[in-house]
Amino acid sequence: MTELERKQKRILILCVDRDGDLTAKAEIKTPLIGRNNNLNAAVSLALKDPEEPDANAMFEAIRVYDHLLTDETKQAFEKLRRGEKLTWEEFKILAEKGLA
Numbered sequence: 001m002t003e004l005e006r007k008q009k010r011i012l013i014l015c016v017d018r019d020g021d022l023t024a025k026a027e028i029k030t031p032l033i034g035r036n037n038n039l040n041a042a043v044s045l046a047l048k049d050p051e052e053p054d055a056n057a058m059f060e061a062i063r064v065y066d067h068l069l070t071d072e073t074k075q076a077f078e079k080l081r082r083g084e085k086l087t088w089e090e091f092k093i094l095a096e097k098g099l100a
């Protein structure tokens with residue numbers, strides 16, 4: 001294990017649809033990976049059934065994810081998503097979060 005691997009801290013945010021409402025009500029296949037996929041699915045489910053607790057659970061998982069990212073991390077991640085060149089510091093920030 002390298003020093004970088006020891007320093008890296010990965011966090012899994014897991015939201016489990018035990019009753020299958022996401023597939024049954026919104027016709028969305030699971031598992032969903034990534035913030036945007038989960039956000040789109042949560043919105044779709046909430047529009048199909050506004051009282052569905054699974055949608056609220058998904059929104060909370062997204063809120064927790066957003067909270068864990070610092071402003072610096074968000075900026076560097078958005079730069080990476082746009083395909084822009086990262087500075088060494090930006091790359092280091094993303095690598096420490098396991099995002100690069």
